[in-house]
Amino acid sequence: MEFMKVLVILVVVFHGSLSKPIGSEDELHVAVGQLERLVARLKQYVVDTNLPEYSMSGTGPWSESTPEFTRSLFHLRGLYDKRDPFSSNEIVKKLLKPYFGSFPNGPYKLELPLTSHNIVVMLDAWYNNGEQMMFKERTFHNVARELLSAHLQCxxxxxxxxxxxxxxxxxxxxxxxxxxxxxxxxxxxxxxxxxxxxxxxxxxxxxxxxxxxxxxxxxxxxxxFQFKDIVEFLSKMKMLMWKAEQNKWSSVMFHEKLSQLLTDNDFAFKCPSxxxxxxxxxxxxxxxxxxxxxxxxxxxxxxxxxxxxxxxxxxxxxxxxxxxxxxxxxxxxxxxxxxxxxxxxxxxxxxxxxxxxxxxxxxxxxxxxxxxxxxxxxxxxxxxxxxxxxxxxxxxxxxx
Structure with a gap:
């Protein structure tokens, strides 16, 4: 049952990339091959019922931090991003465009004027307000904007x-x-x-x-280029928000998962040296x-x-x-x-x-x-x- 649940998640997430014409036949073959390998990994996952449904620690055969999963996820997301204006990559490009349109100006800082606590407050407020759940994309956009705006002050x-x-x-x-x-x-x-x-x-x-x-x-x-790690972090955050909705996590569980994600990616809250x-x-x-x-x-x-x-x-x-x-x-x-x-x-x-x-x-x-x-x-x-x-x-x- 857990295997089917995760498989459905993958199919839904990447439906946009496989249900529409792909740029080339080679890309389609690669995408299908990636999905087949992911299904094989999922079969290993279902054997071990002791593994948590969502693990930030990266342990076990089905781990979201393993190189194989990451390569598969990012290749397929790359195909998906071409057609998804709400993808993390496209949102980042849109938000950064004004900053690179002209010569910069204004004060600058050595420390990022934003903490992980600020992000927790924003996302906890979103998740605890049931009436606002439909505005996931808007909330994610606002978080990404705050994070990137802070980095552009470095x-x-x-x-x-x-x-x-x-x-x-x-x-x-x-x-x-x-x-x-x-x-x-x-x-x-x-x-x-x-x-x-x-x-x-x-x-x-x-x-x-x-x-x-x-x-x-x-x-x-x-x-x-220097924001590629930030894009990856935001993609993980967006996936967490999506999973929280799909799996109907409690507010406490969402807060714990989010806090762990932010702890594991503390680089996102530091100015580049x-x-x-x-x-x-x-x-x-x-x-x-x-x-x-x-x-x-x-x-x-x-x-x-x-x-x-x-x-x-x-x-x-x-x-x-x-x-x-x-x-x-x-x-x-x-x-x-x-x-x-x-x-x-x-x-x-x-x-x-x-x-x-x-x-x-x-x-x-x-x-x-x-x-x-x-x-x-x-x-x-x-x-x-x-x-x-x-x-x-x-x-x-x-x-x-």
């Missing part, structure tokens, strides 16, 4: 906002790469295509594909480097060109593909150069170097704001004092 988070602001400014310079590539492509394609309109159309499609393949979601990834900030930036750099692997991108583009070009070029396409890939290789190198300019400075842990680099893109008032944050962090966060003097030049990390 001094370290303000630095990330400024890094993103500068990167957005750099995006204009990066679009020049698209224009240069388009010009070179048109001139090259004229050797195989005589119609001017077709040449223009084909060149634009190649540039668009190249831009999408090269950049992907890099900018958005940088914007939300300077070390956290450098780790965020270094991991972003690693992701960008992986994304901009020249060999990988050229190979993927070559496969795509072999399918795309025969529609417009009736002769042998190999010479055209070779010429296009040469242009695309130069494009990748230019994109990497732009990101290297950011990488070589934002990961130095050197406030003077970072400030000097940022000065090229910020107004005097904005630059003063950044300097004041670094000074504040250097004097307050004594456990993570940053370098305030020039350091040794950093070597390019992009190596094939």
């Amino acid at each position: 001094a370290t988070t303000r630095v990330d906002q400024i890094v993103f602001y500068v990167l957005k400014g750099q995006a204009l310079a990066m679009t020049e790469d698209d224009q240069n590539m388009d010009t070179r492509l048109r001139k090259t394609l004229e050797n195989w295509i005589t119609d001017t309109a077709t040449v223009k159309n084909v060149a634009q499609k190649i540039v668009l594909a190249a831009h999408r393949r090269t950049y992907g979601d890099i900018v958005d990834h940088i914007r939300y 300077m070390n956290n900030l450098w780790e965020f930036h270094q991991e972003i750099v690693s992701r960008v480097q992986e994304r901009l692997s020249e060999t990988k991108l050229v190979t993927e583009t070559e496969v795509w060109l072999k399918e795309f070009l025969p529609t417009y070029i009736t002769t042998r396409t190999t010479p055209a593909i070779t010429a296009i890939l040469h242009i695309y290789t130069d494009y990748i190198k230019s994109v990497r150069w732009h990101f290297e300019q950011m990488e070589n400075h934002v990961t130095t842990r050197n406030a003077a170097d970072i400030t000097n680099f940022m000065s090229k893109f910020l107004t005097p008032h904005q630059l003063q704001y950044l300097q004041s944050i670094f000074e504040f962090l250097n004097t307050r966060d004594t456990s993570n004092v940053m370098q305030m003097e020039s350091g040794k030049p950093k070597q390019h990390a992009f190596q094939e």
Whole structure:
């Protein structure tokens, strides 16, 4: 009976991802495979009737903290999130968007101006008011907003906002790469295509594909990257709220489960340290480097060109593909150069170097704001004092 109960929960939660068209047949196969493995795990769970229905401790064969469950849950939730405007990921993106729309301003803090007790008070009030149970999504949205608003007051988070602001400014310079590539492509394609309109159309499609393949979601990834753990925490909270309703927990049980969740995820109520900030930036750099692997991108583009070009070029396409890939290789190198300019400075842990680099893109008032944050962090966060003097030049990390 318990097995059927948990199975029904899973089916309901992920119904949105499997009852509607999936982006590709491969995604559907993966999702079905994940569900089959989860059912197998549930069968193990039902054998041990001593296991609690909802365990925060992560013990036993069916534990919500086991790597297998987490991978399965997050993959399936990823498919579900694409169509669910109330998913934790989508709510976080919506709430964070205004904060990353312009240069930050206002006071900043070293400690998060929000405690786990504040969250307990909000959710206990919701759960103890039977008439308000239907407003679960609204309550969750309010909690997420309070938590994220508090994090955006952290001094370290303000630095990330400024890094993103500068990167957005750099995006204009990066679009020049698209224009240069388009010009070179048109001139090259004229050797195989005589119609001017077709040449223009084909060149634009190649540039668009190249831009999408090269950049992907890099900018958005940088914007939300440091909040990935917060998203995971909020997802667990939302699941707990949903289970509380479905299983009709008592108010005391809900309070206990919620308190344990908050205790297990106390990081959500702390401002990132300077070390956290450098780790965020270094991991972003690693992701960008992986994304901009020249060999990988050229190979993927070559496969795509072999399918795309025969529609417009009736002769042998190999010479055209070779010429296009040469242009695309130069494009990748230019994109990497732009990101290297950011990488070589934002990961130095050197406030003077970072400030000097940022000065090229910020107004005097904005630059003063950044300097004041670094000074504040250097004097307050004594456990993570940053370098305030020039350091040794950093070597390019992009190596094939």
